[in-house]
Amino acid sequence: xxxxxxxxxxxxxxxxxxxxxxxxxxxxxxxxxxxxxxxxxxxxxxxxxxxxxxxxxxxxxxxxxxxxxxxxxxxxxxxxxxxxxxxxxxxxxxxxxxxxxxxxxxxxxxxxxxxxxxxxxxxxxxxxxxxxxxxxxxxxxxxxxxxxxxxxxxxxxxxxxxxxxxxxxxxxxxxxxxxxxxxxxxxxxxxxxxxxxxxxxxxxxxxxxxxxxxxxxxxxxxxxxxxxxxxxxxxxxxxxxxxxxxxxxxxxxxxxxxxxxxxxxxxxxxxxxxxxxxxxxxxxxxxxxxxxxxxxxxxxxxxxxxxxxxxxxxxxxxxxxxxxxxxxxxxxxxxxxxxxxxxxxxxxxxxxxxxxxxxxxxxxxxxxxxxxxxxxxxxxxxxxxxxxxxxxxxxxxxxxxxxxxxxxxxxxxxxxxxxxxxxxxxxxxxxxxxxxxxxxxxxxxxxxxxxxxxxxxxxxxxxxxxxxxxxxxxxxxxxxxxxxxxxxxxxxxxxxxxxxxxxxxxxxxxxxxxxxxxxxxxxxxxxxxxxxxxxxxxxxxxxxxxxxxxxxxxxxxxxxxxxxxxxxxxxxxxxxxxxxxxxxxxxxxxxxxxxxxxxxxxxxxxxxxxxxxxxxxxxxxxxxxxxxxxxxxxxxxxxxxxxxxxxxxxxxxxxxxxxxxxxxxxxxxxxxxxxxxxxxxxxxxxxxxxxxxxxxxx
Amino acid sequence: xxxxxxxxxxxxxxxxxxxxxxxxxxxxxxxxxxxxxxxxxxxxxxxxxxxxxxxxxxxxxxxxxxxxxxxxxxxxxxxxxxxxxxxxxxxxxx
Numbered sequence: 001x002x003x004x005x006x007x008x009x010x011x012x013x014x015x016x017x018x019x020x021x022x023x024x025x026x027x028x029x030x031x032x033x034x035x036x037x038x039x040x041x042x043x044x045x046x047x048x049x050x051x052x053x054x055x056x057x058x059x060x061x062x063x064x065x066x067x068x069x070x071x072x073x074x075x076x077x078x079x080x081x082x083x084x085x086x087x088x089x090x091x092x093x094x095x096x097x098x099x100x101x102x103x104x105x106x107x108x109x110x111x112x113x114x115x116x117x118x119x120x121x122x123x124x125x126x127x128x129x130x131x132x133x134x135x136x137x138x139x140x141x142x143x144x145x146x147x148x149x150x151x152x153x154x155x156x157x158x159x160x161x162x163x164x165x166x167x168x169x170x171x172x173x174x175x176x177x178x179x180x181x182x183x184x185x186x187x188x189x190x191x192x193x194x195x196x197x198x199x200x201x202x203x204x205x206x207x208x209x210x211x212x213x214x215x216x217x218x219x220x221x222x223x224x225x226x227x228x229x230x231x232x233x234x235x236x237x238x239x240x241x242x243x244x245x246x247x248x249x250x251x252x253x254x255x256x257x258x259x260x261x262x263x264x265x266x267x268x269x270x271x272x273x274x275x276x277x278x279x280x281x282x283x284x285x286x287x288x289x290x291x292x293x294x295x296x297x298x299x300x301x302x303x304x305x306x307x308x309x310x311x312x313x314x315x316x317x318x319x320x321x322x323x324x325x326x327x328x329x330x331x332x333x334x335x336x337x338x339x340x341x342x343x344x345x346x347x348x349x350x351x352x353x354x355x356x357x358x359x360x361x362x363x364x365x366x367x368x369x370x371x372x373x374x375x376x377x378x379x380x381x382x383x384x385x386x387x388x389x390x391x392x393x394x395x396x397x398x399x400x401x402x403x404x405x406x407x408x409x410x411x412x413x414x415x416x417x418x419x420x421x422x423x424x425x426x427x428x429x430x431x432x433x434x435x436x437x438x439x440x441x442x443x444x445x446x447x448x449x450x451x452x453x454x455x456x457x458x459x460x461x462x463x464x465x466x467x468x469x470x471x472x473x474x475x476x477x478x479x480x481x482x483x484x485x486x487x488x489x490x491x492x493x494x495x496x497x498x499x500x501x502x503x504x505x506x507x508x509x510x511x512x513x514x515x516x517x518x519x520x521x522x523x524x525x526x527x528x529x530x531x532x533x534x535x536x537x538x539x540x541x542x543x544x545x546x547x548x549x550x551x552x553x554x555x556x557x558x559x560x561x562x563x564x565x566x567x568x569x570x571x572x573x574x575x576x577x578x579x580x581x582x583x584x585x586x587x588x589x590x591x592x593x594x595x596x597x598x599x600x601x602x603x604x605x606x607x608x609x610x611x612x613x614x615x616x617x618x619x620x621x622x623x624x625x626x627x628x629x630x631x632x633x634x635x636x637x638x639x640x641x642x643x644x645x646x647x648x649x650x651x652x653x654x655x656x657x658x659x660x661x662x663x664x665x666x667x668x669x670x671x672x673x674x675x676x677x678x679x680x681x682x683x684x685x686x687x688x689x690x691x692x693x694x695x696x697x698x
Numbered sequence: 699x700x701x702x703x704x705x706x707x708x709x710x711x712x713x714x715x716x717x718x719x720x721x722x723x724x725x726x727x728x729x730x731x732x733x734x735x736x737x738x739x740x741x742x743x744x745x746x747x748x749x750x751x752x753x754x755x756x757x758x759x760x761x762x763x764x765x766x767x768x769x770x771x772x773x774x775x776x777x778x779x780x781x782x783x784x785x786x787x788x789x790x791x792x
Contacts, residue, residue, distance in 0.1 A: 239741050241714050270711060362757045362787040363708060363746040381712070381742040386750040394749035 006082055007075055009037055025087060035072060036085045057083050059126055060149045067117035069147045088145045094133030101210035104239050105378045108268045111204055112376060113144035115265035118200060121149050122193040122261050129191040131199040132180045133206060140350040142371045178219060179212045183227050183252050194254040197261060201249025205231060208238045213250065239381055241271045272376055298375045299331045303666040306620050309354065310630055311340030311658030316356055318374050325626050325640040328649050334374060344401040345662035348409035357398030365395050369428060385414055385422050385431045393418055402458035417454030419446060419472045436485045437478065442506050446475035449509050456614060462517040469513060469538060476508035479538050490538035497529050512556040512614050516563035524566045526556040533593045544593025549580040555617035560625050564592045567643060569612040569629060578609040588643055602646035613657050620661040630656025699725050699779030703736050706787055712742030729762060730773040732783060747785055757788040
């Protein structure tokens with residue numbers, strides 16, 4: 001078939017073979033795009049009749065859902081009957097399965113998407129009938145796509161017997177189906193949405209346990225297990241809640257299962273724990289209530305949009321704007337009541353992942369992520385960032401989430417309190433303490449600053465893989481030249497005011513360091529008193545505080561396109577940590593610290609005693625650059641012309657501790673899922689400004 | 699022996715929304731051992747109640763039979779059959 005053309009589709013390569021036929025990669029010569037083309041097997045056609053199959057495919061082509069593979073066209077030339085579908089680059093769930101099962105996070109993350117796809121199709125009267133691991137694709141971004149909705153033929157009783165009898169000799173393309181078949185279908189009943197939910201239960205079991213629930217050496221053994229045996233207990237590593245969901249999907253009697261895919265989705269979402277909530281308030285007559293946030297409006301993010309991640313000491317907010325950055329949609333608060341000191345957007349490797357650290361005064365600090373712009377957040381059962389038990393240390397907070405270099409898309413760093421650096425090499429799944437720094441002989445002599453003793457800044461050298469800088473309050477700047485194995489204090493020339501020795505080797509209370517990727521050897525530094533530049537990778541530092549109202553401050557920002565341009569937000573003094581003279585001014589140098597100028601157009605110049613904390617200052621990558629900062633008093637300011645003019649885009653937030661901006665680049669379809677349908681359970685009031693509209697309308 | 703754990707609202711997403719969990723623990727168990735049984739049944743609870751170094755989080759209070767365990771021996775507090783063990787967030791905030 002390769003090289004041949006069907007209608008205007010040129011067959012390029014074979015992608016796979018399934019029970020219904022062979023799938024090819026093809027080029028749509030009219031629309032100039034690559035598609036998947038399934039050429040249906042003649043046997044399948046004869047069995048069900050062309051007319052029937054055509055109707056089924058047409059019905060399935062009406063489905064439009066981000067987790068369902070879109071059918072573009074159903075066609076026929078001569079004897080050939082084919083279905084043209086969206087080409088999905090990724091791996092099937094069966095390929096991803098491991099013998100030990102996937103993590104709870106992954107199982108629920110994929111499970112929610114599959115359940116959403118099923119709910120969408122079932123609502124439209126379309127049953128899958130052949131849901132199995134090989135029919136579920138996972139893209140590089142972690143998005144699930146269910147294939148072949150409605151394309152499976154209905155099996156007659158005799159065919160099932162045949163399938164059972166010949167199980168051990170069958171071609172693999174059919175073997176895949178039997179272990180997912182429900183008891184009622186095996187008894188000859190028509191497959192319906194409840195048998196889809198059974199198959200979904202088998203899929204979840206398989207994903208969580210790494211093995212099928214109903215197995216056997218022969219088809220009889222498999223069918224007998226399906227009809228009569230309870231599924232074997234899941235491994236103890238599978239959490240109780242997930243096991244309960246799977247068990248209910250695998251009830252032998254259909255009325256005992258979940259009755260709707262949306263119920264399974266809700267149960268899985270509850271496990272993900274996007275938001276804390278009490279689902280059965282009646283159970284609790286007096287106890288505390290948490291608001292149900294399921295109905296919170298979420299952002300719909302499109303290609304090219306600018307996203308602002310805003311962390312406060314009482315939760316996180318997300319803002320979205322188109323490229324013109326004139327109007328902002330607001331969603332939140334997420335994790336209400338919890339401190340969110342670190343956020344990051346990871347768009348490497350086709351991902352669209354938000355990272356956030358949540359710090360509950362009571363229940364500890366957890367690193368969480370969302371792949372759909374905040375609709376669903378992971379909530380790990382076990383903290384992924386934890387000090388080794390022998391260290392005796394306990395995580396207090398995560399202050400910084402830093403992406404590794406672009407060429408190391410699976411690398412992430414976290415700077416934490418008590419001061420330490422953690423590293424992940426698998427995209428944030430697992431983390432380890434960087435021992436070279438933690439075991440540094442100087443560490444015991446680092447001193448806590450006002451906010452504690454913490455590592456708040458991580459700067460990988462963009463040019464040299466082995467080199468990285470961190471800043472600790474109060475320990476100073478440390479540099480590694482060997483990927484983190486050994487670290488050297490790099491504070492020569494940086495003054496301290498709180499020790500008798502003014503220029504010690506370490507112990508400086510450094511607040512922020514920045515560099516520009518085009519000049520990685522040159523660093524700028526905002527100190528606890530003092531502005532500095534180093535032209536030699538931190539070996540020595542020069543004072544550059546000429547022409548600023550105060551050289552005290554927390555935040556410092558590098559211009560994204562100009563290596564000589566740095567922004568700061570001066571604070572009056574150590575004792576009065578507010579803007580000097582009650583004037584909110586950003587200061588900018590355009591000659592690498594030779595001189596500084598005030599940027600104040602649009603910023604309040606009277607009675608504005610504000611503080612901008614070290615991570616509440618960010619820039620996007622557009623030109624002219626957008627610059628954003630948030631204040632301790634909960635106001636968010638933005639400039640869309642690199643600081644010339646400013647506008648308050650939001651106020652009334654809790655104390656802002658973190659602002660991160662990102663420009664969202666997507667290939668193909670929008671990555672954000674459509675928002676929940678139906679009436680929101682409880683709408684949250686979101687602070688608004690005249691230029692701000694509420695999130696998520698379309 | 700059986701003990702009943704009372705679970706506060708924010709942690710019920712790890713107990714299938716149950717406000718209390720009744721579990722069988724071995725006779726003579728102390729609070730540490732009783733909690734281990736709870737954590738095995740509801741794995742999300744462990745890291746939210748204890749730090750990674752194994753201490754009760756500073757702003758979490760645990761009561762055995764209405765006594766704050768901070769005054770009765772901490773995790774070594776004895777637990778009797780039928781006891782209620784309550785996990786309660788402290789009154790604190792900012």
